[in-house]
Amino acid sequence: MTEAFFILSVVVVTALVFDFTNGFHDTANAMATSIATGALKPRAAVTLSAVLNLIGAFLSIEVALTVTNKVISIQGANGAPAPELMGVPVLVIIFAGLVGGIVWNLITWLFGLPSSSSHALFGGLIGAAIAALGVGGVKWDGVITAIVIPAVAAPVVAGLVAGVSTWIVFAVVARVPIQRRDAGFRWGQIGSASLVSLAHGTNDAQKTMGVITLALIAYGSWTNLQAIPTWVKITCALTIAAGTYVGGWRVIRTLGKGLVDITSPQGMAAETASAAIILTSSHLGMALSTTQVATGSILGSGIGAHGTTVRWALAGRMAIAWLVTLPAAGTMGALCWFAAHRIGGGLGVAVVMAALIVTTAGLFYRSRRTPITPVNVNADWAGTLAPPETPAPIKIAA
Amino acid sequence: MDILTNALRALSQVLVVGIVLGVGLPALFAFGIRVLNSNRTVIAAAAASNRDSHKPSPAAIATAGICFGLCLIAVLFGITVILYGRRMFGV
Numbered sequence: 215m216t217e218a219f220f221i222l223s224v225v226v227v228t229a230l231v232f233d234f235t236n237g238f239h240d241t242a243n244a245m246a247t248s249i250a251t252g253a254l255k256p257r258a259a260v261t262l263s264a265v266l267n268l269i270g271a272f273l274s275i276e277v278a279l280t281v282t283n284k285v286i287s288i289q290g291a292n293g294a295p296a297p298e299l300m301g302v303p304v305l306v307i308i309f310a311g312l313v314g315g316i317v318w319n320l321i322t323w324l325f326g327l328p329s330s331s332s333h334a335l336f337g338g339l340i341g342a343a344i345a346a347l348g349v350g351g352v353k354w355d356g357v358i359t360a361i362v363i364p365a366v367a368a369p370v371v372a373g374l375v376a377g378v379s380t381w382i383v384f385a386v387v388a389r390v391p392i393q394r395r396d397a398g399f400r401w402g403q404i405g406s407a408s409l410v411s412l413a414h415g416t417n418d419a420q421k422t423m424g425v426i427t428l429a430l431i432a433y434g435s436w437t438n439l440q441a442i443p444t445w446v447k448i449t450c451a452l453t454i455a456a457g458t459y460v461g462g463w464r465v466i467r468t469l470g471k472g473l474v475d476i477t478s479p480q481g482m483a484a485e486t487a488s489a490a491i492i493l494t495s496s497h498l499g500m501a502l503s504t505t506q507v508a509t510g511s512i513l514g515s516g517i518g519a520h521g522t523t524v525r526w527a528l529a530g531r532m533a534i535a536w537l538v539t540l541p542a543a544g545t546m547g548a549l550c551w552f553a554a555h556r557i558g559g560g561l562g563v564a565v566v567m568a569a570l571i572v573t574t575a576g577l578f579y580r581s582r583r584t585p586i587t588p589v590n591v592n593a594d595w596a597g598t599l600a601p602p603e604t605p606a607p608i609k610i611a612a
Numbered sequence: 613m614d615i616l617t618n619a620l621r622a623l624s625q626v627l628v629v630g631i632v633l634g635v636g637l638p639a640l641f642a643f644g645i646r647v648l649n650s651n652r653t654v655i656a657a658a659a660a661s662n663r664d665s666h667k668p669s670p671a672a673i674a675t676a677g678i679c680f681g682l683c684l685i686a687v688l689f690g691i692t693v694i695l696y697g698r699r700m701f702g703v
Contacts, residue, residue, distance in 0.1 A: 270694065275695065363615075371627050372630075375627070376634065379634055379638045379639070382635060383638045383639060383641075386643055387645055390645060394649050409687060412691065413690075482641065486634055487635075489690060490634035493690055493693050497701040500626060
């Protein structure tokens with residue numbers, strides 16, 4: 215086994231790990247509201263979402279080979295790696311960027327904060343590109359149009375639409391008995407949430423497929439710029455679905471119970487707003503983050519309804535996490551690139567991979583101190599992610 | 613500056629379509645639920661003595677059917693956009 219092949223294998227595995235974290239981090243975007251209102255049982259919700267992500271990933275017909283082109287310059291316009299970076303240099307940059315994205319995804323998951331997986335990946339790639347190529351390796355125009363402006367706009371647009379929608383919905387059904395009302399809207403919730411899941415599978419799995427294919431091209435074992443190898447498609451689709459099925463219960467709890475104590479009409483208004491905005495934005499030249507749209511919609515559904523508590527302190531923490539995403543993932547991407555580069559070759563990549571495994575294990579171990587499971591995901595919100603101490607069985611399960 | 617104007621134009625379009633669909637569809641769905649339960653409003657339920665009044669009238673069922681049907685069509689359209697959107701809109 216050559217060194218380059220070893221590095222390629224590590225990059226592919228790392229990309230799949232990222233795909234997995236992308237899945238479980240984003241389950242909440244589609245399903246948190248349905249789980250919180252009881253429209254779907256927690257397990258049923260993540261299963262439905264996983265299946266739709268799988269279908270979405272398989273049905274995606276676009277080739278997202280130029281995914282890094284928005285923010286860094288390691289590829290030509292046609293998707294082929296820049297000639298001077300062909301081979302190991304591109305592989306190490308992608309690897310470091312992926313590790314930065316994964317670590318940030320895991321940290322935000324530990325705190326139960328929704329955070330855009332795409333922005334985490336972009337952040338990691340930007341950091342790695344700065345470390346490897348200098349400031350000129352980054353397309354700052356792209357950083358502003360693909361990350362900064364969407365991050366500011368997404369919650370505002372989504373919040374506005376969901377807020378107006380919630381207000382109108384409550385006005386229309388004001389005289390319908392609450393039980394009948396909620397029974398009807400639960401169906402609407404399931405439909406709208408399913409649409410968000412399907413869109414997510416199509417969009418996000420594509421990104422990892424593009425990254426892996428880029429790595430294969432850099433290594434030299436794939437040359438077709440118009441297609442993605444079948445095995446890449448299948449593994450990415452299965453991985454994001456598996457991640458979704460595992461369910462990021464911590465983020466689900468924050469979005470479903472923490473931000474707003476949501477009801478069925480609000481849930482349907484929020485998810486429909488999310489679906490409408492995600493689908494339009496990706497076709498009007500301004501791709502908004504699914505996570506930020508979903509969070510904004512839920513916030514808006516709280517503002518639009520009379521007498522709903524919106525926990526602004528928590529929303530503030532999310533906003534801070536979004537601001538920090540780029541520099542944090544970028545710093546980690548840069549550090550990983552330096553480490554891999556200094557040590558050099560296959561050993562350097564192996565050392566960074568080992569560090570990633572240790573970090574992941576540490577964060578996972580830390581999460582077990584306050585486990586969030588399908589059992590306690592809907593417990594009343596008492597100011598923190600950790601549910602109130604009362605139910606004994608949960609502690610035993612921990 | 614170009615970046616900002618382009619971004620604002622794209623955003624205003626997203627906002628308009630977002631409001632039409634994101635507000636329109638839940639409102640339509642809500643209206644369907646309302647007509648379906650028009651005999652069961654809180655006041656009517658309290659005053660109701662006639663058992664038949666608990667059944668929605670055929671006209672109500674038809675109206676609600678149209679509302680839900682339109683929502684379903686919108687969902688199918690959404691799925692089409694998810695699958696073929698880039699080809700349809702060429703972005």
